[in-house]
Amino acid sequence: MTENRTQADATPIVRLRAVSKVYGTYTAIASLDLDILNGEFITFLGPSGSGKTTTLMMLAGFEAPTSGSIEMDGQRIERLPAHKRNIGVVFQNYALFPHMTVRENLSFPLKVRGVARDEITRRVGAALEQVHLGAMGDRRPIQLSGGQQQRVALARAIIFKPKLIVLDEPLGALDKNLREHLQTELKALHRDLGTTMVFVTHDQSEALMLSDRVAVFNKGRIEQIGSPSELYRAPATPFVASFIGENNMLDGEIVGREAGDVVVRFAGGATLRAPSQDWCQTAARVSFNLRPESLRLATDAAKPGCQRVSARVLDTVYLGDQNRVVLEADGIGRLMLKADAENGRALAPGDVVQVEMTVASGRVLTRANNET
């Protein structure tokens, strides 16, 4: 396993127990249990309205849970006002004080805490260096670019050495290049500081890149929580499978077992095999998932542990480093395949190809609970 895990150890710094948040008749958070581990970088990932931001706001103290408890370092904090929680917050729109210079913005949390003046000067200087804004101290936020403003916001959230830093889609407003640059910086910063960070985003690639663990939110609940590779390789629900990475999702039914595998038959009549799981029962309706990159265009003899289907090319999309090939697989349905550019270019709509995949790359997911 190639995990991003940094200094995280197993002791939780924050525990959420049966936390719910109800607005009138709308349930934003149903009943949430979550442990945030000391030193980890955990991301709340989900579409808008999934409850990820609400959870973050309850952590930071801007919203009170309707019921349930939040503990930090063993202390109940769910009724503690935000200014007494000692949690650093980075906001989506930076929330820098426009009437203060960068230096004054950074001094603010230290002044409030009664830190001595020369100590403030020293720490502000160090923080400015840390986020590569050494020369910008006397500017006002308005005179900085978006990326620079977000760096100041980050520095302001870490300068008072909080035990927990929460970040609410902090890179959402930035363009792609800058975003990737700041992601790298943020990751390095987390490695240097070792502070627990909770990051909210709707961007799955950002979540995979940054996090030790990702909690996937949907409809006010956590669908799955795990390392990026766990989520990618072994999604627990169709929602997670479709939200993280690209996936071919095919409806089928378990019709039998062979060794440790299940055989799934599709509406078109064809069958494919995938590793069995605890819950798998014959006649269960399942979603059969295949990652596009696990499909190959077969050119030689079948390998052991592989299965093949014959398919007709519907369309190819050129993406530079790769080609997307959209196929209609006989008796199965529509499949999307990533071919390297050389391989895919030769294909034209109407061509018939053999598609190969390992049995291990297939994943069956129950449709009983999570499909509406």
Next chain:
Amino acid sequence: MDSQYLWRLAIKICGALVLFFLIAPILAIIPLSFNSSSILSYPLEGFSTEWYAKLFVDDRWWNAIRNSLIVAAATVAIATPLGTFAAVGLSKVTFRGKPLVVAALMSPMIVPTIITAVGIYFMFSKLGLANSLTGLVLAHVALAVPFVVITVSASVAQLDPVLLRAASSLGAGAVTSFRVVTLPLILPGVISGAIFAFTTSFDEVVVAVLLTGPEQRTLPRELLSGTRENLDPSVMAIATLLVLFSTALLLVFNAIQNRSRKLRD
């Protein structure tokens, strides 16, 4: 020339006429204050600063100026914080009767002043506040608060509530947050409100007529009796000084507006 040019010319002329209409009566008094004749009419007879000189030795005017400044300053000192707190407080909450509370706060501005003034007169007479500067200040505060509420509310509406969350996340309690974040950012509105409060009090005449005896006469009150009883050009001299003073206030007000706009963009 094309028709577009003529249009523009017509618009400019109309604009100039409107401005002339607005400003001519004010400008007309200035030459009269320097007229050597004691009769208030054109054409002028000759240049004289006699009326200004007379003004400076007349206790009646000095007393009125002093009263006006005391009352206006006290009105500003009371109405500005009251209106500011009201505006900030109202921005933070929503409750059932909020429109009623807002209407009550605004009523002195909407109800004809004479109605408010008569009401205040009857009430203050019972309370022993008639014929006192304290009473006049309290009445002016009631008239001035709506202006402060309006200007401060406009500033508060521009204030990003996330900034207050940020302040709180950084460890600032409600009082610190108000002092260090809210107040500096709404200051242009507060200062505008203070200027409005000052002018509301400084040129208020209706309440002053009802509520002041000879001892508490304010400048507008004295000007009113000056024009009615003994119309001499010293009234014009004091009016000219007032015009200069108002112009200065207006310039300050504009400067503040420009400054706050610069901060925001």
